[in-house]
Amino acid sequence: MKHRHNERTFKDPVCGMEVSRMTAAEECVYQGKTYYFCAGTCREAFAADPEKYLRHHRQHGMKQK
Ligand SMILES: [Zn+2]
Incomplete structure (x- = not known):
């Protein structure tokens, strides 16, 4: 994995x-969390x-607070 400064990636x-x-x-803030989108259509959806x-994005063995 490459480490580049400040280039955290997020999953749309x-x-x-x-x-x-x-x-x-x-981007869109939902319940205090910021989500990022590749396009306006994704954000709208x-x-x-x-x-x-x-x-949909339940992660295995990881509980979100
Ligand atoms: Zn997208």
Whole structure:
């Protein structure tokens, strides 16, 4: 894994694409967490039904606080 300063990547919860603060087209704060999206259409889909996409991304053995 390469370490580049400040280039944390986030998973677009809608399409699963990896985006960073630099490459994300859109962002959305939901329940105090910031989510990043590759495109406005993904953000809109998420904003319309956030729970649907968050439920999808249940991580194995990791509980989110
Ligand atoms: Zn996307």
